[in-house]
Amino acid sequence: MENDKSIDVLNSVLEINNDRIAGYETALKETEDSDLKTVFLQFIQTSNRCKSELISEIARISGTPIEGTKTSGKIFRIWMDFKAAITGKDRKAILNSCEFGEDAAVETYEDVLADHSNDLSFDQQALIRKQLSNIMTDHNKVKELRDSLVAHH
Numbered sequence: 001m002e003n004d005k006s007i008d009v010l011n012s013v014l015e016i017n018n019d020r021i022a023g024y025e026t027a028l029k030e031t032e033d034s035d036l037k038t039v040f041l042q043f044i045q046t047s048n049r050c051k052s053e054l055i056s057e058i059a060r061i062s063g064t065p066i067e068g069t070k071t072s073g074k075i076f077r078i079w080m081d082f083k084a085a086i087t088g089k090d091r092k093a094i095l096n097s098c099e100f101g102e103d104a105a106v107e108t109y110e111d112v113l114a115d116h117s118n119d120l121s122f123d124q125q126a127l128i129r130k131q132l133s134n135i136m137t138d139h140n141k142v143k144e145l146r147d148s149l150v151a152h153h
Contacts (some may be wrong), residue, residue, distance in 0.1 A: 002119075003061045003062065006063075006119050007061060007063030009116045011058065013109060014051060014058070014065055015070050016104065016109075017050045017054065020043065020046075020047040021044050021051070023097075023101045024047075024098070025044065027040050027094055027098055030094055031089060031091065036094065039142075046135065050131045050135070053131070054131075057124060091149065095142060096146060099139070099143055099146055102135070102138060102142050109131065113125065
């Protein structure tokens with residue numbers, strides 16, 4: 001197992017957390033619903049915790065943590081901005097956009113575990129699995145909020 005590969009894999013997960021933070025900062029601005037603001041702040045905290053754990057691990061193996069977001073993350077935020085602009089801060093549209101972002105985050109974590117576990121130490125794999133569990137909790141909360149809107153109509 002090469003540290004360079006581990007660093008690349010860990011940075012890909014770090015990057016999706018940067019995307020989540022930026023996406024939910026955008027979502028915070030797009031909603032006027034205080035319950036959603038509370039949820040989005042919790043999700044930002046989740047990704048900030050993941051981010052600091054990943055940065056520590058990357059630094060521990062002498063890597064340089066990536067800064068910024070993926071191009072796809074920027075596209076996601078632009079799409080969310082556009083969607084909110086045309087829907088007038090519509091709760092369902094915001095939650096749909098958030099679920100789209102959550103799906104991307106979960107997929108990144110699952111892909112890392114499925115395709116790159118050989119590039120990670122046992123402890124790094126355990127860290128990724130623990131973080132995936134936290135991300136899944138957030139993902140399911142978004143889905144639950146979105147689905148509750150459908151049930152009310």
